[in-house]
């Protein structure tokens with residue numbers, strides 16, 4: 585399974601921790617421990633369904649699962665943030681995802697701040713107004729046209745013209761327009777891929793090729 589904390593795949597062995605029954609029947613915690621030495625965190629599911637310990641072979645016989653919920657780490661319905669993304673940017677994005685259902689306003693404030701930091705980190709914009717930073721990136725021609733349109737729509741859907749604070753104080757909690765908070769997250773995902781994941785994969789491919797070239801006594805690819 586893929587660990588929801590560190591996103592590293594590991595060979596998972598479930599440990600069952602029975603809980604008391606209620607009107608819905610038997611409950612238990614299904615626990616996994618991430619094997620990545622840099623993580624070693626619990627992954628816990630709360631499940632409702634029959635479970636019986638088989639003493640002979642030390643395993644659990646699990647019946648139909650009536651309900652299953654990941655209770656740790658707290659999850660969101662969005663895909664996980666790629667590991668290549670800079671930590672403080674990933675943190676804002678993750679929190680924007682986690683609070684999305686409870687507070688779209690808080691989510692949009694975090695995602696605007698996340699976008700601004702991403703543009704500062706990766707797109708060579710200078711500090712200041714988010715709307716102008718978006719324009720600078722679009723004008724630079726560095727983004728493929730579909731991404732340029734996506735990022736431009738952040739301003740339009742968010743109605744930045746009517747709410748200048750969205751641009752000036754990106755972390756401020758302000759009213760959100762319909763679909764604004766989700767849209768910001770969708771665009772951030774696409775930008776993560778473009779700015780962090782694709783270049784890192786290209787770098788890894790090149791490093792692997794150069795290792796092979798070096799093994800066969802050839803000069804590296806520039």
Ligand SMILES: [Zn+2]
Nearest residue numbers: 587590618623
């Ligand atoms: Zn992990």
